[in-house]
Amino acid sequence: DTGVSQDPRHKITKRGQNVTFRCDPISEHNRLYWYRQTLGQGPEFLTYFQNEAQLEKSRLLSDRFSAERPKGSFSTLEIQRTEQGDSAMYLCASSLALTSGSTDTQYFGPGTRLTVL
């Protein structure tokens, strides 16, 4: 299976702890996105990378959140000093943008379910 993978699938943590999630995109994809989904809502954009460059961050991404894609392949999303409001499904997606300005279809991973107690 060469789809988008995410690890872990589930994470339970106590308030104030730091957590890190990993996303492995489809291998030839140059763009990688992070979204957050809460119950009853659609996914909300957090940030995206083109290769290793982080090109856009949502205002939802507070300074407790940081994302990296160091070699333009896998990405990590870290949440520091977790709060109960961070409990959500964190989704990663990847796409292949062939030219600047082209529309690209995003393919999603299974998500990481975070529960902050």
Add this chain to the structure above:
Amino acid sequence: DQQVKQNSPSLSVQEGRISILNCDYTNSMFDYFLWYKKYPAEGPTFLISISSIKDKNEDGRFTVFLNKSAKHLSLHIVPSQPGDSAVYFCAASAGEETSGSRLTFGEGTQLTVNP
């Protein structure tokens, strides 16, 4: 500010009949629209997309219609099958220069297809 809205939280249809899922948007800069299907505990699965230069795109049992003047799109599933039961999300993109290809999603519609 909900730029993409799916006003029906749920829809129930009989197997073999047509399912029609609706989506409205407010941002006139959106130029690419997608439908995703989501099963519980899984990520969204891409179904079909349409560019704003078209008004219809078809892929097997799935057809998406776009009415730009009304800022409305719909997904038709014919014939509906029990395995189609899932949450369907409408998503839109305003293009790289405007929004970096980020997707804006609706709230989702739970489709139930009864045998």
